[in-house]
Amino acid sequence: MPVDSVTLSKKPHVLIVGGGFAGLQCAKQLAEAEVNITLMDRHNYHLFQPLLYQVATAALSPADIAAPIRRILRKQQNVRVVMETLLGADLEARVANFSSGDVSYDYLILATGVTHSYFGRDDWAPLAPGLKTVDDALEIRRRILLAYEAAEWEADTAARQADLTFIVVGGGPTGVELAGALKEIAAQTVPKDFRNINTTTAKVVLVEAADRLLGALPEKLGMRALQDLQQMGVEVRLNSLVTDIQSGGLTIGTEFLTAENIIWAAGVRGSDIAENLGVELDQQGRVVVAADLSIAGFPDTYVIGDLAHVTGKDSGQQIPGVAQAAIQMGEYVAKEICRKLREETKNKPFIYTDRGSMATIGRNRAVATIAGHQFTGFFAWLIWGVVHIFPLVNFRRKLTVLFAWVWSYFSRSKNVRLITGESKIKVKKPFGIVSQEDDNSP
Amino acid sequence: MPVDSVTLSKKPHVLIVGGGFAGLQCAKQLAEAEVNITLMDRHNYHLFQPLLYQVATAALSPADIAAPIRRILRKQQNVRVVMETLLGADLEARVANFSSGDVSYDYLILATGVTHSYFGRDDWAPLAPGLKTVDDALEIRRRILLAYEAAEWEADTAARQADLTFIVVGGGPTGVELAGALKEIAAQTVPKDFRNINTTTAKVVLVEAADRLLGALPEKLGMRALQDLQQMGVEVRLNSLVTDIQSGGLTIGTEFLTAENIIWAAGVRGSDIAENLGVELDQQGRVVVAADLSIAGFPDTYVIGDLAHVTGKDSGQQIPGVAQAAIQMGEYVAKEICRKLREETKNKPFIYTDRGSMATIGRNRAVATIAGHQFTGFFAWLIWGVVHIFPLVNFRRKLTVLFAWVWSYFSRSKNVRLITGESKIKVKKPFGIVSQEDDNSP
Numbered sequence: 101m102p103v104d105s106v107t108l109s110k111k112p113h114v115l116i117v118g119g120g121f122a123g124l125q126c127a128k129q130l131a132e133a134e135v136n137i138t139l140m141d142r143h144n145y146h147l148f149q150p151l152l153y154q155v156a157t158a159a160l161s162p163a164d165i166a167a168p169i170r171r172i173l174r175k176q177q178n179v180r181v182v183m184e185t186l187l188g189a190d191l192e193a194r195v196a197n198f199s200s201g202d203v204s205y206d207y208l209i210l211a212t213g214v215t216h217s218y219f220g221r222d223d224w225a226p227l228a229p230g231l232k233t234v235d236d237a238l239e240i241r242r243r244i245l246l247a248y249e250a251a252e253w254e255a256d257t258a259a260r261q262a263d264l265t266f267i268v269v270g271g272g273p274t275g276v277e278l279a280g281a282l283k284e285i286a287a288q289t290v291p292k293d294f295r296n297i298n299t300t301t302a303k304v305v306l307v308e309a310a311d312r313l314l315g316a317l318p319e320k321l322g323m324r325a326l327q328d329l330q331q332m333g334v335e336v337r338l339n340s341l342v343t344d345i346q347s348g349g350l351t352i353g354t355e356f357l358t359a360e361n362i363i364w365a366a367g368v369r370g371s372d373i374a375e376n377l378g379v380e381l382d383q384q385g386r387v388v389v390a391a392d393l394s395i396a397g398f399p400d401t402y403v404i405g406d407l408a409h410v411t412g413k414d415s416g417q418q419i420p421g422v423a424q425a426a427i428q429m430g431e432y433v434a435k436e437i438c439r440k441l442r443e444e445t446k447n448k449p450f451i452y453t454d455r456g457s458m459a460t461i462g463r464n465r466a467v468a469t470i471a472g473h474q475f476t477g478f479f480a481w482l483i484w485g486v487v488h489i490f491p492l493v494n495f496r497r498k499l500t501v502l503f504a505w506v507w508s509y510f511s512r513s514k515n516v517r518l519i520t521g522e523s524k525i526k527v528k529k530p531f532g533i534v535s536q537e538d539d540n541s542p
Numbered sequence: 543m544p545v546d547s548v549t550l551s552k553k554p555h556v557l558i559v560g561g562g563f564a565g566l567q568c569a570k571q572l573a574e575a576e577v578n579i580t581l582m583d584r585h586n587y588h589l590f591q592p593l594l595y596q597v598a599t600a601a602l603s604p605a606d607i608a609a610p611i612r613r614i615l616r617k618q619q620n621v622r623v624v625m626e627t628l629l630g631a632d633l634e635a636r637v638a639n640f641s642s643g644d645v646s647y648d649y650l651i652l653a654t655g656v657t658h659s660y661f662g663r664d665d666w667a668p669l670a671p672g673l674k675t676v677d678d679a680l681e682i683r684r685r686i687l688l689a690y691e692a693a694e695w696e697a698d699t700a701a702r703q704a705d706l707t708f709i710v711v712g713g714g715p716t717g718v719e720l721a722g723a724l725k726e727i728a729a730q731t732v733p734k735d736f737r738n739i740n741t742t743t744a745k746v747v748l749v750e751a752a753d754r755l756l757g758a759l760p761e762k763l764g765m766r767a768l769q770d771l772q773q774m775g776v777e778v779r780l781n782s783l784v785t786d787i788q789s790g791g792l793t794i795g796t797e798f799l800t801a802e803n804i805i806w807a808a809g810v811r812g813s814d815i816a817e818n819l820g821v822e823l824d825q826q827g828r829v830v831v832a833a834d835l836s837i838a839g840f841p842d843t844y845v846i847g848d849l850a851h852v853t854g855k856d857s858g859q860q861i862p863g864v865a866q867a868a869i870q871m872g873e874y875v876a877k878e879i880c881r882k883l884r885e886e887t888k889n890k891p892f893i894y895t896d897r898g899s900m901a902t903i904g905r906n907r908a909v910a911t912i913a914g915h916q917f918t919g920f921f922a923w924l925i926w927g928v929v930h931i932f933p934l935v936n937f938r939r940k941l942t943v944l945f946a947w948v949w950s951y952f953s954r955s956k957n958v959r960l961i962t963g964e965s966k967i968k969v970k971k972p973f974g975i976v977s978q979e980d981d982n983s984p
Contacts, residue, residue, distance in 0.1 A: 143960075143961065144687060144691060144959070144960065144961045145959075145960045145961070161603035161604070161605045161606075162603070162960055162962060163603045163958040163960055164603075166960050168735070168959045168960070170732075170735035170736070171735055171959065174734045174735045175734070180737045180738075181735075182691075182694070182695060183688075183691045183961070200695065234960070234962050235962060235963060238962070238963075245586060246625075249586060249624075249625045252624075253624060253642070290612075292616045292617070293610070293612035293613055293616045293623075294612070295622045296622075516605040517586070517587075517610045517613065518585075518586065518587050518604055518605055518608050518610070518676070519585065519586045519587070519625070520604060520676050520677060520680070521677060521680075521963060
């Protein structure tokens, strides 16, 4: 039995599950509190998720946007970090279940986020991977790079075009960013690397079910993103609901689009653990919480970050699934716990302060809304850069990412084009390597 | 059928299999030759193998030491790059076999290198992974980091010590570098990250069958490496032949050493393709070649790099399996082919010019022999740094690696401590998470 501060102490035990923006912020905010904190995550790192698409598109390495949670919290003595996966919890008894045993707690904070939703069609998952984890990003990177390798040696013209067709499903920020980056790779990064294919002919299609892009941002910015993408050569299909995905393409209504590469950025749902708790969920499988982010009937059980569906007095407020909202929720709940420890009764509901949103589209192109002002083009892109470099967890990572960007800005290069690991799918057809002796072409 | 330069042209076709130091150098050296080159590799990247142990020990990201072969050769118009695995070849008919079809050639250059050898005990492979590829390095990194995670939550003292015991088998440069880096992680990098374990008590054991370390270097330097490692706290066991490896430890004669983490750096053998060629192999499965690096009876089939066992007039010369020798062989064969194209008959045998060897042991510690002079300590470490940064493939990577090093030198930190992917082994035992209510410790 490990002799540690938590098991020895009689201080209240705060169990935080999930080391994303919400959970990490909550733990940090409790640094001075007279509690023992356990922060659990199924990974050993905190991920700067807004830049994950850059790992998927070979611009950054995983280590550029992720840092061990232990390292981030190494100086905070009232927290222990565990790499574990929550299986369930008895909210009444205040006991959480893990494969390695049970843990009792005084406060439970669920911050496990969301995962991809295929709207009931989980069979689409292997055909159209989503982008939520580092391993997802590496899988997508692998597929993108293998597609060019396959095309280079594909003898059949139609099959070669299918290898060079990339469809991104979902026109939110992730979809827009992925589509833009995919087009930049094809048009700027790899053309000179291949001998048999003209990579600038690679087709990037962005499919969105609604009638506009970036639904969470003002309409004008959605329009601008559409224009920018079209100017870059991305084919954008609005009002297009994907009705089926098969190996080799997808169906929109009666139309079949041929593509060897499909990426899913369309929907999210609450992480699986939510279903095991026996509490109220919304249609996306997120946990319905009161205005103070606690679960009805369990005032010391909180849900924060993307997993929370906030109701109550301010239920009119739309809280987007972004880092900023997660951070604010983490802070709020930490303060709530401190308030309870001081036995104060006044209880203010959580109110989300929208400091702005943004999406990048490509080199010199982004859209942003900040404090009611809207920005587009190069200036928005600069703002985006600043906002995404500065929060990065430590000094070194900041400089590395900045350096990678400045470099890739001037060189138009992507430096992380490595195919590592085994792909979950195998390249389906053999490369069309031609024996010289069999060759009868002119 | 792809219409490309090779299939259209009547120029001689040079097929190079393997994009390591030897194959890449050979392709580059043929840039001006009137030939068509196909460079094949099972990966899409060239790997700077001497720094691979730094990926395994979380100091560098894969992209810091690897670059797409296509990118390196993008400006060389007489080469095409294919990501493929050689299955076999009919040396008489000059046809190479791949899963995707056959390729005919005029010159074949085999540069597929070596892989780990477990001396007939391939069942040891999952228990003691070796370090040859990027995926190997990521697997070892995963195991090292998971070992600390497991130890942190292990209740049993003996089991915890086993989690914190790392055995490296093999006292060559890779083994020495790994052992030194493992000790640095334990003593300098992670101590503050954990709450329940004192990572400075982690045990690193280096096991070597011979009576000295770094057998390929002068004896004095092997002695110095031994002293340096011992000073750092590594337990070095010379004259220790590993007779068995099981889950949880290994056997040396009658002694069983308990350890949850074993890394294999003891032996190499020629890559599998060598066996399929029906040619003479040495005891390590490397291809026996004549003094001009060609296979007896097949003057236009060459073997270069680690896979070659050179015989002939200068058979007395020991050619070590290092980057330098591979590069020299690649250059030599490229010149040989040019000579044949010019139909000159004079044929000088390959002679290896030893420009020196070195191994790093840790911060400020290395051993090197250069042009007959021996260096140790800080100065050798500086030389090692310079020698290993400057050949790195492009400018950006050079700066990134330099930056990562300078940073980790001053901060004593390792920034790539991410556990990604699924480990080939599962962590065997559940973490000893203690319920607070069950806890009766004082």
